[in-house]
Amino acid sequence: MRKFTIWHAGLYACLSVVLLASCKNDSAITAMPPVPDQSFSEEFDTLSSALHRGWKIYNASEPVGPAVWQDGGDLLPWFSPYSNNGSNAGFVGAGYLSTSGGATIIANWLISPAITLQNGDSISFYTRSYVDDISTASLTDSTDWGNNLQLMVAAKGADSKVGQGNGVGDFTSTIVEVNPYYNNGGVLAYRDAHTDASLYNPLAYPIRWTRFVGVVRGLNGPAVGRFAFRYHIIGGGNAGYGSGVAIDKVEYKSISRNN
Numbered sequence: 001m002r003k004f005t006i007w008h009a010g011l012y013a014c015l016s017v018v019l020l021a022s023c024k025n026d027s028a029i030t031a032m033p034p035v036p037d038q039s040f041s042e043e044f045d046t047l048s049s050a051l052h053r054g055w056k057i058y059n060a061s062e063p064v065g066p067a068v069w070q071d072g073g074d075l076l077p078w079f080s081p082y083s084n085n086g087s088n089a090g091f092v093g094a095g096y097l098s099t100s101g102g103a104t105i106i107a108n109w110l111i112s113p114a115i116t117l118q119n120g121d122s123i124s125f126y127t128r129s130y131v132d133d134i135s136t137a138s139l140t141d142s143t144d145w146g147n148n149l150q151l152m153v154a155a156k157g158a159d160s161k162v163g164q165g166n167g168v169g170d171f172t173s174t175i176v177e178v179n180p181y182y183n184n185g186g187v188l189a190y191r192d193a194h195t196d197a198s199l200y201n202p203l204a205y206p207i208r209w210t211r212f213v214g215v216v217r218g219l220n221g222p223a224v225g226r227f228a229f230r231y232h233i234i235g236g237g238n239a240g241y242g243s244g245v246a247i248d249k250v251e252y253k254s255i256s257r258n259n
Helices: 006-030 047-052
Strands: 040-042 056-059 092-095 104-111 115-117 122-129 149-154 173-178 182-184 187-189 210-215 223-236 244-253
Touching (some): 047 056, 122 149, 223 244
Antiparallel strands (some): 056 104, 149 223
C-alpha cells in the first residue's frame, strides 16, 4: 500500500482551494444582474414625440389602406382625450380606413419602445371607440361597429417583428383583448356597443374612456422585447366592421420597481 505522504496532503489541499475558487467564480459569472426599473408613461400628446421616444407604427392590413395610427385618429369630429398636456388632440387613434377593402382584414400596429420584459410587469392603458354622433345623423342609436383591440407581447429582441394580415409575427402572447370576437354558430361575430343604455353590451368596446390592465406572464426569464397594440378586425373596412379606436395614457410598470 502506498503511503499517504505530507507531499500528497499538500497537493490535495491546493486542489481543494482551486476547485472552491472555481465554483465561486462560476457562480458569479452565471448570476444574472438585476433588471433596472424601466417603467414609463406615454400620454401620446403628439405621436411624433412618441415616435422619437422609440414607438413605432406599422399598417399590416390586407389590402393596406391610407390610415395609420395618428394624432386623434382619422375620423372627425375628434372627441376629448382622457388626459392632455398640450393643445393637440392628446391621444392616438386608428380607424376603418386602415384597409382599402370594403370588408377585409384590418391589422394596424402601435408598437412600444424596446424594453427588458419580466413576468409580473404590467401595462395599463385607456381606450374608447368612435361612435356616430346621433345628434347630427338620422340615427336612433349608434354602435361601435364591432371594433377590436389587442395588447400583445413579443420577447424576441429589440427587432421583434409584427405579422401581416391575421399573422401575429413574434407577438405570440395576447394579454388583453377589448371586444374579443367569438364564434357564434360557426359565423365570426362581434359584440356591438350602443349609446342607448338599454342596448349596451358591457362586454363590447367601451364608448367612454376605460382603463384596461395586462400582466406579462410565461417568460423563462428577463427578455428584451416590445409590447404592441393591434387594431384587428376580420371583415373590416368601409363596407364592414370597424369605425375607429383611440388610446391614451399608456403606463408600463416594471416589476423591478417593487423589488
